[in-house]
Amino acid sequence: MHETDYIIVGAGSAGCVLANRLSENGKHRVTLIEAGGSDTALNLTNFFVHLPLGYGKLFYNPAVNWMYATEPDPGLNGQRDHWPRGKILGGSSSINAMVWIRGHKADYDEWGAENPGWGWQECNAAYRAIEDNEAGADAYRGKGGPLFISENRKGLHWLVDEYIKACGQAGLPHNRDFNGAEQEGAGNYQMTIKDARRNSTARAFLRPAMKRPNLRVLTRAQVTRVLMEGRRAVGVDYLQGGQRHELRCNAEVILSGGAINSPQLLELSGIGNAGLLQGLGIPVVLDNPNVGEHMSDHQGINYTFRMKVPTYNDILRPWWGKFLVGLQYVLTGSGPLAKSINHGGGFFRTRADLTRPNMQLYLQAFSTLLPKAGERPLLTPDPFPGLSIGLSNCRPTSRGHIHIQSPDPLAHPKIVANVYSTDHDVQEMLEAVKYVRHIAAQPALAGLIEEELRPGPAVQSDAALIDDFRQRSGTVYHHSCTARMGASAEAAVVDARCRVHGVDSLRVIDASAFPNLIAGNTNAPSILMGWKGAEMLLEDARGSRG
Template sequence: MPQEYDYIIVGAGSAGCVLANRLTENGKHSVLLLEAGGTDRRPWVQVPIGYSKTFFDAAVNWKYTTEADPGINGKTAYWPRGKVLGGSSSINAMVYIRGQREDYDGWTAKGLAGWGFNDVLPYFKKSEDNIRGADAYHGRGGPLAVSDIGEEVHPLTRAFVQAGVEAGVPRNDDFNGASQEGIGLYQLNIRKGIRSNSSNAFLRPAMRRPNLHLVTGAHTTRILIENGRAVGVIYRKGELHEARAGREVILAAGAINSPQLLQLSGIGSPALLRRHGIAIKVDLPAVGRNLMDHLYVSYIWRANRKTLNDSFRSNWFKAMAGLRYLTTRRGPLSISINQGGAFVRTRPGLDRPNMQLYFVPMSFGADSSADAELLNFHDFPGFIMSASPCRPTSRGELEIRSADPFAPPKITPNYLSTEADVEDMLEGVAFLRRLAAAPALASAIVEEVTPGPRVTAREDIVHDCRDRANTTFHPISTCTMGVDPRTSVVDARLRVHGIAGLRVVDASVMPDMISGNTNAPTIMIAEKGADLILADAMRAKS
């Protein structure tokens, strides 16, 4: 017999855990939460520096690979995505960034009422437990921990910040405050040395409620649609199971799996669906389109003083760091590899920052295969600075390869396919060299290792950028929000166009790229999405 619930949520990731918490808070609704992966109670998920260990771990990671892309010299890109409770918030680098006010005000300019910065700020604050306390821009007492690096910051990271000030970049101690522009230290989703992912923050407190039912290892294969309404799902856990939703089916499976599931269920481009023998339920050509992602390019320098390379290459240091972490939850294992950052304008005439910078007080090489370890520390003291354009204009697409729900989809990013994106990247890496020439960093540098001082001609820098550019793991917009069903997938209330009882609430609905990391905005979308769902339920009842 089918299981029956008020709401079925597909995906217990960054958004799904928030939805599960908020939709069960009042005790009035029964919720089924389906997650294809397993538990996040794994040491390398919970320990912040364990990011490097989960990067290629199939036990917690979908390990997607894109199509060969001309924009990155014909290479494929490896896309890790969380297949575990907490989703990608369980395997990311934990940088807490919301984006710029103009990002959200741009959404309302597209006709999406209720998504301007002043509309979404209360939801950011609602989710947040910021160690600095509550103010006009921050919340205290919410589920999601936001912490400072504190005394664990490496001295070279402070040199990076000073170099930025010397280069004319304003110091900014709060990228999520009144203004994003400037250089400073990142805040991180960490609490007392433990990753504050969506599972720890939102799901665990809700698990005690009798109206929430979680099923892990449950791969959703199809949405059930009857008479123009989503009424449930089919999922595999050992065998096939059917679950029915009295109110709504909510997709929170992320920018890859949400559009994939829509297409498998007959919602998408008719030509694509016919090609794979899938009956057309709703003609929505925008499903899987409008794919956006942040790229970055890293430059590596050899330093004349110790970096974390020297530390982590020492077995004695690793043993002591492990002991310190076990006894105090502090030390280098308790923070992210990304310590410093900046949001800068790379040319005159811009009205806001167009470039995000990352500073890592270590350097490493990564094999391009998905079976390699992420961090192979160099045998010299080194550090990394990376440039990532905030709002790329290149657009890709995602589509199913067949009607097989277990086959990974075809991902085509179309990286660096516009001249504007190429120019932004060129300006970004030039800015890195400008910072390296500032006294605070120049005094610490022996030489530029990668790409090296001989790479100076424009055509050589472009080739190098295309050759070494990599994803920052921020795919969005494959179920984009909009007012026109021909160019979007969901409306401003996150309801799928043309079908009742079905919403998408995750990073895939963002109508434009956020200027920065996308996890905090995804959690905000889920906070607001939960309010929309509950308000519509109340309206239907009355």
């Protein structure tokens, strides 16, 4: 017998949930392996991890960030895009913008149509079990679960109300809960923030579980391959402190590295496109060309305005403003530092004949047009009152891919995003940016706006608007589907129970296993993957014992 039953690779949004649930009954020995460090070590970087608005300081910080970059993309006028991913306990839930969005009900019914157990009814029940929602329990929200969700109704910038009014004047009604009966509308976002601190999965799920003697957490340990005996996963190799280690397990290996690291690790372990693997000298365990393919992501852009009234720029830019909001945060746990910058937002349809929203909005009483290279200066915004209305597409049809380009496990994979590679995606983004201007032109906002700064009033024709969003837009960090779930290996990598097709004792449970991309931010459905994936593992373990 080996020293552990389950090995979980990656302590991110799904991995921390898995570690909690698999170790909960005390019957299983669980080892969680994370390439990054602890989120509780006493250092300045971790201060910004826990400070809600501090995530801007983590955007380009290799201490907690994998710092991925795409290949030059024709859809972005030949530019590379920066893809930050969390490299720390909590994964990307430790560096993200903390918006809690489940997605549309129809997204999950699409999942469940081919994958039993993943329909809306089952997923809604799981979300209600996960949540401790400040707004209280109802048919959609949960109360008493391990993850506190802030209702985020207090202390918002007053411009959020004006934005909601402007959306109403533009035909988009107020929606108090995007995770409720309907997704469409404008309102404020629920957040994974608790007691004025980031509520990552490390804080909500892993920290309580680490008190259990049957859970071991290894940090700064990078898994380099899954150990295979024939077509059965039996453990992993990993590097820690410059030394190679081997860890074997009695039950299963679970990859929870996310949409980049999980397909990378499958390919390094001989599972993927046989031609690619052979060309790199990697012995082929299983030929499945879907590994690393079907990559889906949301693309976003901001329209930015100079305002006639003060915004967060006015208080966060000067040194004395930083001092005041810092004092406010320390003394009262409130103020701009206690929140994400995306106070408001919404979902809308670019055409009336659509049955559900295809675009997401973000309202920021804030602007950062003048950043230094390699910086996202949320704590030092523009030196004038600015406001941004951002949007992202919910259901893009463009597909990219992620593949290793070297047998070296420490080398970054090649990321081809293929942004705006379909006419559908270009056309709906064109319709969407026109709607942003329509919102800004409504009476509630128009009188407060001095001028549009980006893209600016000179950009009017369809061709100019398209060129602008190709030049200025980029990922909103929702990469998924690269080890997608489906009924067979002909079009998928894992089955409905997250088991890798054609391989025993190996599962992928994270955003890479999404059957398709949901409409909205992906942290919530990644946590859902961990929650339901753990249920399936425990059910299968009970079944194997008869």
